[in-house]
Amino acid sequence: MADAVLEVEDLKAGYGPAEVLFGVTLALRRGEVAALMGRNGAGKSTTLKAIMGLLPPRGGRVRFAGRDLTGLAPFRIARLGLGYVPEERRIFTDLTVYENLEVGRRAARQGQGAWTPDRLFEIFPNLAEMRGRRAAAMSGGEQQMLTIARTLMGNPEAVLLDEPSEGLAPVIVEQMAEAVLRMKQEGIAVLLSEQNLDFAAAVADRAYVIERGSIRYQGAMEALEADEQVREAWLTV
Amino acid sequence: MDPGFLLVQSLSGLASASSLFVIASGLTLVFGVTRIVNFAHGSFYMLGAYIAVTVVPWLLELDRSPWLFFAGVLLSALAVGLLGVAMELLLLRRIYKVPELFQLLATFGVVLMVQDAVLWIWGPVDITGPRAPGLRHGVEILDQRFPAYELFLIFVGPAVLGLLWLLMHRTRFGILIRAATRDREMVGALGVNQALLFTATLFLGAFLAGLGGALQIPRVSASAQMDLSIITEVFVVTVIGGMGSVTGAFLAALLIGQLQAFGVLIFPKITLVLVFVLMAAVLVVKPWGLLGRPEPAAGRAALPEGILHPRRFGVVEGTIAMLAVATAFVLPLFADAYTLKVATEVLVLALAAFSLNFLVGNGGIVSFGHAAYFGLGAYAAGLLVTRLGVPMEPALVAAPLAGAFFAALFGFFVVRLSGIYLAMLTLAFAQIAYAVCFQWVEVTGGDNGVVGVWPSPWAASRQVYFYVVAVCAVAGIAAMRHVIYAPFGATLRAARDSEVRADAIGVDVRTHRWLGFTLAGAAAGLAGGLYAFSKGSMDPTLLGIPTSVDFLAMILLGGIQTVMGPVIGAAAFHSIKDVFMPLTDYWRFFLGASIIALVLIFPRGLGGAYGKLRGSRPVQHA
Ligand SMILES: Nc1ncnc2c1ncn2[C@@H]1O[C@H](COP(=O)(O)OP(=O)(O)OP(=O)(O)O)[C@@H](O)[C@H]1O
Ligand SMILES: [Mg+2]
Numbered sequence: 001m002a003d004a005v006l007e008v009e010d011l012k013a014g015y016g017p018a019e020v021l022f023g024v025t026l027a028l029r030r031g032e033v034a035a036l037m038g039r040n041g042a043g044k045s046t047t048l049k050a051i052m053g054l055l056p057p058r059g060g061r062v063r064f065a066g067r068d069l070t071g072l073a074p075f076r077i078a079r080l081g082l083g084y085v086p087e088e089r090r091i092f093t094d095l096t097v098y099e100n101l102e103v104g105r106r107a108a109r110q111g112q113g114a115w116t117p118d119r120l121f122e123i124f125p126n127l128a129e130m131r132g133r134r135a136a137a138m139s140g141g142e143q144q145m146l147t148i149a150r151t152l153m154g155n156p157e158a159v160l161l162d163e164p165s166e167g168l169a170p171v172i173v174e175q176m177a178e179a180v181l182r183m184k185q186e187g188i189a190v191l192l193s194e195q196n197l198d199f200a201a202a203v204a205d206r207a208y209v210i211e212r213g214s215i216r217y218q219g220a221m222e223a224l225e226a227d228e229q230v231r232e233a234w235l236t237v
Numbered sequence: 238m239d240p241g242f243l244l245v246q247s248l249s250g251l252a253s254a255s256s257l258f259v260i261a262s263g264l265t266l267v268f269g270v271t272r273i274v275n276f277a278h279g280s281f282y283m284l285g286a287y288i289a290v291t292v293v294p295w296l297l298e299l300d301r302s303p304w305l306f307f308a309g310v311l312l313s314a315l316a317v318g319l320l321g322v323a324m325e326l327l328l329l330r331r332i333y334k335v336p337e338l339f340q341l342l343a344t345f346g347v348v349l350m351v352q353d354a355v356l357w358i359w360g361p362v363d364i365t366g367p368r369a370p371g372l373r374h375g376v377e378i379l380d381q382r383f384p385a386y387e388l389f390l391i392f393v394g395p396a397v398l399g400l401l402w403l404l405m406h407r408t409r410f411g412i413l414i415r416a417a418t419r420d421r422e423m424v425g426a427l428g429v430n431q432a433l434l435f436t437a438t439l440f441l442g443a444f445l446a447g448l449g450g451a452l453q454i455p456r457v458s459a460s461a462q463m464d465l466s467i468i469t470e471v472f473v474v475t476v477i478g479g480m481g482s483v484t485g486a487f488l489a490a491l492l493i494g495q496l497q498a499f500g501v502l503i504f505p506k507i508t509l510v511l512v513f514v515l516m517a518a519v520l521v522v523k524p525w526g527l528l529g530r531p532e533p534a535a536g537r538a539a540l541p542e543g544i545l546h547p548r549r550f551g552v553v554e555g556t557i558a559m560l561a562v563a564t565a566f567v568l569p570l571f572a573d574a575y576t577l578k579v580a581t582e583v584l585v586l587a588l589a590a591f592s593l594n595f596l597v598g599n600g601g602i603v604s605f606g607h608a609a610y611f612g613l614g615a616y617a618a619g620l621l622v623t624r625l626g627v628p629m630e631p632a633l634v635a636a637p638l639a640g641a642f643f644a645a646l647f648g649f650f651v652v653r654l655s656g657i658y659l660a661m662l663t664l665a666f667a668q669i670a671y672a673v674c675f676q677w678v679e680v681t682g683g684d685n686g687v688v689g690v691w692p693s694p695w696a697a698s699r700q701v702y703f704y705v706v707a708v709c710a711v712a713g714i715a716a717m718r719h720v721i722y723a724p725f726g727a728t729l730r731a732a733r734d735s736e737v738r739a740d741a742i743g744v745d746v747r748t749h750r751w752l753g754f755t756l757a758g759a760a761a762g763l764a765g766g767l768y769a770f771s772k773g774s775m776d777p778t779l780l781g782i783p784t785s786v787d788f789l790a791m792i793l794l795g796g797i798q799t800v801m802g803p804v805i806g807a808a809a810f811h812s813i814k815d816v817f818m819p820l821t822d823y824w825r826f827f828l829g830a831s832i833i834a835l836v837l838i839f840p841r842g843l844g845g846a847y848g849k850l851r852g853s854r855p856v857q858h859a
Contacts, residue, residue, distance in 0.1 A: 052426060054422065054426060073425065074422075074425045074426045075425045075426070075427075075428050075429055075430050075431065078425075078426055078427055078428035079428045084426045084427075086423065086426070090420050090423045092415070092416040092419050092420060092423075093419060094415055094418070094419055095412065095415060095416055095419075099406075099412045099415070099416075100416075102409060102412050103412060103413060103416045103424060103427055103429070104427045104428075105409075106428050150427065151427070154427060154428050
């Protein structure tokens with residue numbers, strides 16, 4: 001894809017003896033939101049971890065902003081401008097909200113304004129009121145917002161977002177959708193893994209469907225919504 | 238009692254608490270970030286003292302000012318900090334992902350190397366440091382004189398605590414350290430170079446240890462025994478406080494300082510014991526220490542290290558084993574006295590090492606104090622013979638009973654824990670036993686130990702005594718081997734691999750582990766008894782940390798995932814040590830280097846390498 005910021009080609013990965021990804025190919029365009037859909041255990045999280053270098057890829061290539069990421073340590077990948085929001089949130093529970101944001105802070109990219117805690121508190125107003133609170137004493141939804149805000153502090157060009165709507169109350173899911181759209185407005189490309197079709201439909205431009213470690217479908221989000229057969233085959237449980 | 242005296246006693250408790258905290262804070266910080274318990278932290282402390290007794294007098298030559306004294310102290314601490322950086326770059330960086338047993342051993346290798354390096358640079362004589370200009374006088378407190386320097390030390394602890402608090406909460410570096418203490422992988426995914434963070438943490442940790450050592454020079458002279466004596470105290474402080482918690486270390490240091498200051502008035506003989514009893518008590522009530530939290534699992538090697546599916550002997554191994562036993566039994570017919578002596582020791586050590594791997598390899602119970610049961614067996618047998626005139630035969634029955642008794646007593650607490658806390662507690666119990674043997678001079682002979690532990694007349698010749706040892710060792714090993722293959726052994730393995738799962742299928746994991754610990758203690762006690770008669774004497778070093786580490790090195794060399802590896806490991810280790818020790822004054826250096834090399838390039842040991850050759854893949858999980 002000509003205007004792709006992230007290109008994944010034939011990516012293979014696994015855990016110990018278990019092979020999980022059998023050649024995943026996908027691309028993320030500059031400034032778009034793409035959804036990686038699939039059932040439990042399909043390989044969504046594994047794909048994102050392998051892109052981020054958290055799981056050593058066993059084959060294939062990942063290019064980001066014109067750079068080959070293969071073999072780079074996660075911190076180098078993050079520094080190139082690829083943000084990662086893990087599915088288990090993994091906030092630093094001993095640290096305050098403010099300190100969590102500080103861990104994520106990196107210099108802004110050339111010619112861009114930097115994210116500051118104050119700008120983030122505009123998007124996530126709940127966080128503003130608890131900036132001095134220990135993260136352990138936050139609700140699940142608040143923690144989810146904090147992980148996203150923490151990643152944005154790194155001023156990424158693209159973000160891998162692992163199941164942002166998982167286990168959240170409907171109100172919070174709505175706020176989460178707004179946050180993703182806001183990121184898009186700011187020109188950040190987002191690749192999100194998702195099982196919730198409504199959520200994906202609300203935010204994503206395009207969709208990929210993954211099943212047992214391979215991409216089975218790709219197309220516009222509307223097309224996926226309309227295509228009952230594909231949904232039956234790969235998405236409904 | 239005189240209130241002035243009590244106050245002064247309490248103040249001196251505060252002064253030692255302060256020093257202890259400065260050192261312990263470094264260890265706990267390093268553990269928090271790297272998850273490595275650094276044995277060499279005591280070596281950093283010792284180096285701090287040695288560098289300071291060299292640098293400070295040299296600076297005081299220029300001008301006897303307090304400022305130069307403290308500049309020298311800081312310089313020494315900085316130099317030690319740089320050594321910490323070197324250790325991180327050269328060693329720790331390579332072992333962050335290996336199981337903790339290997340990490341502990343590798344850092345202990347550094348302890349051995351530093352001991353000899355210190356000996357080589359500064360010689361064997363203790364070096365007395367200069368006193369601090371301006372703080373040499375005593376201060377009158379309620380009619381008691383109290384050294385001004387001690388008074389100054391009282392303030393150092395809280396000052397360091399305050400500075401560390403500022404560093405941890407007000408600087409980016411500190412915030413990153415605290416974040417990494419919880420989840421270092423995530424810190425990396427956010428763009429932080431962990432390698433740099435770890436190196437910086439090691440600098441800080443070693444700096445604090447060096448500072449602790451350098452500040453001691455007006456109070457104690459620099460000596461080559463400082464490292465191991467401080468490291469056990471510091472372990473105790475960090476374990477009581479909660480590994481990774483700086484504030485916890487501060488509280489624990491205060492507790493221990495007071496306990497020692499007043500304990501010495503009430504039980505002058507057993508101050509060391511009091512400290513360890515406190516630690517055991519805290520761990521039973523709060524298994525993660527006062528302010529510690531359960532260890533996050535991330536980053537550690539996930540695969541169980543140890544015996545997975547023990548195979549019975551094939552034809553080849555069976556033949557080799559028979560040949561080995563047969564060789565052992567005809568050996569006295571032609572071997573010279575020296576060979577026979579070494580062979581006797583090898584058999585004794587093989588029994589001890591096998592019993593340790595019964596715990597480590599088969600049960601996942603990484604004991605860092607197995608020498609305690611070995612030594613207590615030796616003392617039980619030796620004291621019966623020398624003090625009560627009991628003959629050898631009943632004494633050799635008493636040895637395993639003593640080992641089993643103390644293993645049951647200590648094991649009752651030990652098996653409640655796991656991982657690094659378990660290792661620390663076994664170490665602490667071993668140090669209690671060591672302390673008792675060391676301090677209870679009337680009974681145990683203290684440092685000198687007891688001589689005159691000779692076998693009964695019929696077994697007095699080297700040849701006959703060799704047979705006694707051979708029969709006991711082979712029988713002991715065969716019995717434990719039998720247990721490994723029995724359902725009891727399988728249950729221990731299941732408990733090692735998943736305590737939760739084993740609990741769920743209705744196995745009482747704790748009782749199994751406790752019985753296993755007791756059995757291993759009995760075997761080690763028997764080995765200790767046999768050892769005492771072969772030497773004719775015993776002394777506290779039998780129970781010391783170095784002996785425990787020797788046993789661990791043996792099973793590591795043999796391969797902890799093999800059943801018979803420890804026997805090979807004991808033979809190889811002891812023969813190598815016996816050949817090299819007389820050749821050089823610096824054998825500790827080479828021993829340390831070999832242990833490190835073993836961990837780095839040969840983590841499966843000799844037995845494991847053989848298993849690989851045979852094509853059985855030890856890490857394969859069904
Ligand atoms: N740490 C791990 N070790 C071993 N296998 C794993 C591990 N993590 C995931 N797997 C396996 O890899 C496969 C893909 O898992 P992955 O987490 O990528 O799925 P997912 O699509 O993100 O599912 P979910 O919607 O449940 O998050 C699954 O079969 C899972 O069991
Ligand atoms: Mg997932």
